[in-house]
Amino acid sequence: MGLKLRDEFPLCKKYIYFDCAAQGAMPLTTIKTIQEYEMDLVALYKAETPWKDSLKKWEEKRSNSKKLFAEIIGCQSEEVAFVSNATNGLNTIFGMIPIKRGQNVVTTDMEFPMCNALVNSQRRKGAEPRFIKSKDGIVxxxxxxxxxxxxxxxxxxxxxxxxxxxxxxLKALSELAHNHGAKLVIDVTQGVGSINWEAKKWGVDFAATSTYKWLMGGPYSQSAGFMYANKEYFDDYLPPVVSASAYELTPNKQSKNSVYFTYNVKSKKGINRFEVYNRSEIAYVAVENSMKLILSHGKKEVERQVKDVDNAIVNGALEAGYVLGTPEDESQRMYVSLKVPEPEKIPGKLYEHGVIASYRVGGLRISPHFYNTVDEAEKFISILKKVAPIN
Ligand SMILES: Cc1ncc(COP(=O)(O)O)c(C=O)c1O
Structure with a gap:
């Protein structure tokens, strides 16, 4: 699968692109989708196409992106909302769950800084943030x-x-949380699109992501996000952010049945009551196209391909004498961190050999997607031995 796919990803023809955890590579069809969308917008504003309905097909694709995201994460499409990014989605989730004085919020010291800041900010409500201490990259x-x-x-x-x-x-974590009456909230930015997700089956209550990493809806600068919320909770929770689009607009006699100046301050039913951001059509049509590609390959097959490439990196690195910053067992990892000498200098040296990867938290982070191959992993190890030799 990997080899055939490479032809669909122009970046992969030039580089060994192992940096999906920073930003995903884009398939050619998604690059073309962005171009076509931009051209349609330009034509509209140059009055070359009719003002009405010229962008209709894009609106349909944007709507369809919710359906595809639901399939990818394993929930129903009415449980998906547009959000501006993962940060906004997670803030919305923490805003809707009624967290009270005297309660606590549990996370670890390994989470993304935004997540840790969000948990920490629950102090404002009088809740205690609890950060479990990791050991060797594991909790x-x-x-x-x-x-x-x-x-x-x-x-x-x-x-x-x-x-x-x-x-x-996650199944064990959700059982633990639910047994204590707590909710399980997941930042899925680093794995929705590569992991064979089953959010509902695993008992995940809420999740959010941005579109520019494993969903391959890049680039970062014009990305957007999705939020998942289990529909059991919609009607109990109030939207933390006020917006006309989250309210039911009801015509009223005084304003001659115009809805413009008076609304009934009643939240919409369903997930729409939490959706105050629904722009960035270009991000959604791009990610819609990329998600189709993921689904056409099959969620299970995508995860398998990523793990095969990961395993080749892990085995090659161990054989060469590198220390892992990630568990060796494939059921406990989705990409790889390696302890290499002077890790902050290594991405620059790898780039000179056509490899793209990142330095994060004391390690070299290597994050392949399903467009990568085991051959690339083996080539990467031989380059790594040259640029980061172990003394
Ligand atoms: C776990 C995680 N969450 C969220 C983000 C980014 O969030 P946002 O796109 O909202 O800035 C990143 C980016 O690296 C991430 O690693």
């Missing part, structure tokens, strides 16, 4: 079991963790 289920109690309102993690690709047992 075990037993550590969660010791930390979560009946006063826990939320358990929150990124899955996988942003700097080393560590993955949790």
């Amino acid at each position: 075990t289920l037993e550590q969660f079991e010791k930390t979560v109690d009946d006063k826990t309102a939320v358990v929150m993690v990124d899955h996988p963790t942003w700097f080393n690709g560590y993955t949790y047992d």
Whole structure:
């Protein structure tokens, strides 16, 4: 699969692109989708196409992106909202869950800084943030079991963790959270699009992502996001942010049945009550196209391909004497962090050999997607041995 796919990703013809955790490569059809969309917009504003309905097909694609995202994460499309990015989605989630004084919110010290800041900010509500201490890039289920109690309102993690690709047992975490009456909130930015997600089956209550990494809806500068919320909670929770689009607009006699000046301050039913951001059509039509490609390859097959490439990196690195910053067991990781000498200097040296990867939290982060191959992993190890030799 990998080899055939490479032809669809222009970046992969020139580079060994192992940096999906920063930004995903884009398939050619998505690049063309962006071009076509831009051209249609230009034509509209140059009055070369009719003002009415010329962009209709794009509106349909934008709507369809919710359906495809639902399939990718494993929920129903009416449980998906547009949000501006992962940050906005997670803030919305923490705004809607009624977290009270005296409760606590549990996470780890390995999560993305935005997530840790968000958990920490729950102090404002009088809740206690609890950061479980990791050891060697791992936090075990037993550590969660010791930390979560009946006063826990939320358990929150990124899955996988942003700097080393560590993955949790989400089914076990959701059972633990639910047994204590807590909700499980996941930042899925680093794995939705590569992991064979089953959010509902695993008992995940809320999740959010941006579109520019594993969903391949790049680039970052024109990205957007999705939020998933289990529909059981919609009607109990109030939207934390006010917007006309989240309210039911009801005509009223005084304004001659115009809805413009008076609204009934009643939140819409369903996920729309939380959706105050629904722009960035270009980001949604781009990611819609890329998600079709992911689904056409099959969620299971995508995950398998990523893990095969990861395994080749892990095995090659261990054989060469490097130390892993990631568990060796493939069921506990989705990408790889390596302890190499002077890791901050290595991405620049790798780039000279046509390899793109990143330095994060003391390690070299290598994050392949399904467009990468085992051959590339082997080539990468031979380049790594040259640019980061172990003394
Ligand atoms: C786990 C995780 N969440 C979120 C983000 C980015 O969030 P946003 O696009 O909202 O800035 C990143 C980016 O690296 C990330 O690693």
